[in-house]
Amino acid sequence: MSDVFRALADESRRSLLDALFARNGQSLSEMAENMPMSRQAVAKHLAILESANLVSTAWRGREKLHYLNPVPIGEIVRRWVGKFEDARVDALTDFKEQMETSKEKRRA
Amino acid sequence: MSDVFRALADESRRSLLDALFARNGQSLSEMAENMPMSRQAVAKHLAILESANLVSTAWRGREKLHYLNPVPIGEIVRRWVGKFEDARVDALTDFKEQMETSKEKRRA
């Protein structure tokens, strides 16, 4: 889980996901062509995305093809982030009460 | 936006959000007591969360109180992550087609 956030924290890696979103199943060389860094650097990023389960790979001959992982990217993120959604209204209430401590509330 | 992912990438910072989820509006010292690091380190983490707009602060006398940001944590994450959700089925299809290149598909 933390791997996912770590993986998404890097702009280059988010770009790579974008690139796969635009065209799925690209090889390493293909992806490296569109990135402003060496092929090896791209390979490292893809390895991180793969180990975070955001990308799956499949070999076709000497090419390694990359796919957005069918295991949904958002699911794990949403699960973690979701509980904070529930707290949203309460948090807002607490915050405003704090900010307006000296103000008297009128009933509508 | 990238700030959000960066901020969430660190386990300590996610713990701090958890702590605020458990009890909103804690002071720096309070939060530092429950973390296995110095107050200054916690202050840095909270500053990062604040600049990523995940946490808001309000001064009460000499105490700096921290609140889960009423601007929803999940919204920004979900917006980015959401488009990948749309691609999910297609990605799965592409992937399976690739994996099963040599297999013939039968119509049901």
Next chain:
DNA sequence: CTCATATGCAACTATATGGTTGCATGTCAA
């Protein structure tokens, strides 16, 4: 077979990051 292409592996470098300590500043309480 031979060569070009596609990737992997390893060593190395610079900078970012997470942590520390020490001291300065500001606010409440006696």
Next chain:
DNA sequence: TTGACATGCAACCATATAGTTGCATATGAG
């Protein structure tokens, strides 16, 4: 006023991270 408490600021350190280059290995094409 004086002192204790809460926070901020700055320097410093160790490690992680993102990138590089060079070379090795594997596969497809002629």
